[in-house]
Amino acid sequence: MKEFELINRLTRSLPGNSALVTGPGDDCAVLDLGVSDRLFLFKTDAVVQGVHFSGSDPAEQVGHKALARCLSDVAAMAGTPIAALITLALPSNFDPAYLDKVYSGMDQLARRYDVAIAGGETTTNPERLLISVSVLGCVTRGRQVLRAGAKAGDALFVTGELGGSLAGKHLEFEPRLNEARWLAQNFPIHSMIDLSDGLAGDLPHMLTSSGVGAEVMATAIPISSTARRAAKASGSAKTPLLAALTDGEDFELLFSVPSREAVRLLDAWKQQFPSTRLSCIGKIAATKGIIIRDKHGVRPLTVHGYEHFAKPT
Amino acid sequence: MKEFELINRLTRSLPGNSALVTGPGDDCAVLDLGVSDRLFLFKTDAVVQGVHFSGSDPAEQVGHKALARCLSDVAAMAGTPIAALITLALPSNFDPAYLDKVYSGMDQLARRYDVAIAGGETTTNPERLLISVSVLGCVTRGRQVLRAGAKAGDALFVTGELGGSLAGKHLEFEPRLNEARWLAQNFPIHSMIDLSDGLAGDLPHMLTSSGVGAEVMATAIPISSTARRAAKASGSAKTPLLAALTDGEDFELLFSVPSREAVRLLDAWKQQFPSTRLSCIGKIAATKGIIIRDKHGVRPLTVHGYEHFAKPT
Numbered sequence: 058m059k060e061f062e063l064i065n066r067l068t069r070s071l072p073g074n075s076a077l078v079t080g081p082g083d084d085c086a087v088l089d090l091g092v093s094d095r096l097f098l099f100k101t102d103a104v105v106q107g108v109h110f111s112g113s114d115p116a117e118q119v120g121h122k123a124l125a126r127c128l129s130d131v132a133a134m135a136g137t138p139i140a141a142l143i144t145l146a147l148p149s150n151f152d153p154a155y156l157d158k159v160y161s162g163m164d165q166l167a168r169r170y171d172v173a174i175a176g177g178e179t180t181t182n183p184e185r186l187l188i189s190v191s192v193l194g195c196v197t198r199g200r201q202v203l204r205a206g207a208k209a210g211d212a213l214f215v216t217g218e219l220g221g222s223l224a225g226k227h228l229e230f231e232p233r234l235n236e237a238r239w240l241a242q243n244f245p246i247h248s249m250i251d252l253s254d255g256l257a258g259d260l261p262h263m264l265t266s267s268g269v270g271a272e273v274m275a276t277a278i279p280i281s282s283t284a285r286r287a288a289k290a291s292g293s294a295k296t297p298l299l300a301a302l303t304d305g306e307d308f309e310l311l312f313s314v315p316s317r318e319a320v321r322l323l324d325a326w327k328q329q330f331p332s333t334r335l336s337c338i339g340k341i342a343a344t345k346g347i348i349i350r351d352k353h354g355v356r357p358l359t360v361h362g363y364e365h366f367a368k369p370t
Numbered sequence: 371m372k373e374f375e376l377i378n379r380l381t382r383s384l385p386g387n388s389a390l391v392t393g394p395g396d397d398c399a400v401l402d403l404g405v406s407d408r409l410f411l412f413k414t415d416a417v418v419q420g421v422h423f424s425g426s427d428p429a430e431q432v433g434h435k436a437l438a439r440c441l442s443d444v445a446a447m448a449g450t451p452i453a454a455l456i457t458l459a460l461p462s463n464f465d466p467a468y469l470d471k472v473y474s475g476m477d478q479l480a481r482r483y484d485v486a487i488a489g490g491e492t493t494t495n496p497e498r499l500l501i502s503v504s505v506l507g508c509v510t511r512g513r514q515v516l517r518a519g520a521k522a523g524d525a526l527f528v529t530g531e532l533g534g535s536l537a538g539k540h541l542e543f544e545p546r547l548n549e550a551r552w553l554a555q556n557f558p559i560h561s562m563i564d565l566s567d568g569l570a571g572d573l574p575h576m577l578t579s580s581g582v583g584a585e586v587m588a589t590a591i592p593i594s595s596t597a598r599r600a601a602k603a604s605g606s607a608k609t610p611l612l613a614a615l616t617d618g619e620d621f622e623l624l625f626s627v628p629s630r631e632a633v634r635l636l637d638a639w640k641q642q643f644p645s646t647r648l649s650c651i652g653k654i655a656a657t658k659g660i661i662i663r664d665k666h667g668v669r670p671l672t673v674h675g676y677e678h679f680a681k682p683t
Binding site: 171179 | 386387420470488494495
């Protein structure tokens with residue numbers, strides 16, 4: 058059973074209440090806690106040794122990644138993180154000095170965005186380290202950006218570069234909190250998602266939530282130099298385009314805006330974030346499904362993103 | 371390294387911020403989110419197969435326990451839970467039907483206390499099921515009850531009965547949310563904690579936080595009939611008193627109130643919760659440490675509660 062099938066099955070009829078504005082199925086849950094000008098964001102995410110990191114990865118980076126993944130989800134709602142809780146499920150014979158460094162990596166990231174590490178828990182998971190992080194954040198009421206909301210004719214944008222993240226970026230990426238807030242403050246962002254499962258894996262989530270389709274221009278997809286190098290170095294590696302579509306763990310923002318805003322957005326972005334690429338990679342279409350356009354013409358996009366149930370190492 | 375030593379080491383200098391009222395070291399973190407009459411509670415807790423439940427335990431009860439542990443921590447602050455996030459870290463070859471039942475157990479408990487299951491995550495943990503739950507709750511501003519606050523001369527109370535929980539109660543217990551709120555609304559509760567590591571394990575947390583000691587009357591400790599039966603059935607089992615002190619997973623409330631309130635409290639409790647025992651088990655003392663008084667006289671209490679780093683099965 059694939060991850061999203063299982064999630065669909067388990068979340069069919071969960072209990073809600075008057076505080077729950079947006080439940081499962083978006084980057085964060087949205088809660089109304091009775092504050093007039095703000096809504097609150099609630100998110101949890103876990104990294105597991107042998108699945109999301111290896112025992113030989115630097116401990117600080119493992120801690121960084123564990124927290125950064127949750128912050129990236131807060132960014133995808135155009136939110137601001139407030140506090141995090143950390144659960145460490147520890148293997149037998151864990152090394153306290155290693156855990157100090159894990160915490161150090163989390164702490165540095167938390168301080169950079171004024172996030173309180175409010176507590177957490179330690180427990181036992183004999184075979185491997187698992188770090189589960191929960192984050193509470195907030196967003197100006199009415200400014201939260203959901204996955205749903207993309208409209209036919211919208212221009213589709215992606216930040217940064219895609220592909221090859223597992224060579225290192227997946228441990229070091231900076232959650233796009235500042236970029237996302239700036240976008241929502243300055244442009245009518247219709248929909249947004251952070252790319253954890255690859256463009257080919259996550260774009261369908263946005264489109265399904267919004268009840269629309271998309272046309273993507275292959276040549277406009279910002280392929281990372283890492284993915285290009287990997288394709289060059291090994292005949293068996295994915296093509297650079299396939300890597301950009303499916304490698305996953307990019308943690309870039311994918312979003313749609315009315316196409317009339319596209320040029321103003323590109324200009325303003327270049328002023329605001331001169332060292333970060335922003336690419337218009339296509340447009341939202343009324344017809345469901347994803348069409349990819351390259352020099353050979355158009356074809357449906359059927360490749361899938363990285364699935365979390367992939368075999369662990 | 372023991373659990374509390376590790377936690378002390380990791381939480382030495384965590385980042386805080388202006389929203390964080392109470393950080394690590396209490397049953398929940400307390401957050402000020404700018405609501406005039408309320409503070410918010412933030413808590414995470416995990417259960418691990420082979421540590422907190424066995425693969426043969428009924429799935430509904432496993433789900434119930436996973437959520438109930440977090441709700442018990444909200445109860446210990448006299449709070450009200452609002453929303454929960456559920457992380458399932460799934461073993462290879464998990465059974466979707468089993469997970470349906472885990473969710474069913476959580477859902478029933480959540481509905482009973484109007485808690486929204488706001489989302490969550492599934493990931494991979496090849497060797498065993500791990501369920502991590504995060505809860506956001508609230509408490510009337512000024513009514514939150516911390517571990518710190520016990521004062522010399524306070525009467526020390528415990529709800530329910532202690533010991534023998536692993537025979538079944540640990541999978542079925544009802545978090546004492548209603549009892550705790552009623553207590554905080556009607557009595558000046560100085561300090562409160564929920565008993566997860568046994569009276570001998572958790573009372574020291576309350577006392578250390580409060581900078582005081584306690585004198586406990588052995589004959590006043592409400593020993594469960596399960597613990598008594600286990601002691602009778604097996605010569606090698608703990609004595610009933612030792613079981614009540616150290617078995618853990620009771621999830622009862624331990625709290626202190628000014629001694630002048632003790633009689634009024636016992637009377638009012640009997641009216642309000644006629645089917646649940648409430649026992650005055652001793653008093654808070656100015657001298658640090660715990661003294662236990664039995665028919666042989668007084669002696670220091672040195673046994674320790676269940677440690678989560680115990681060998682998994």
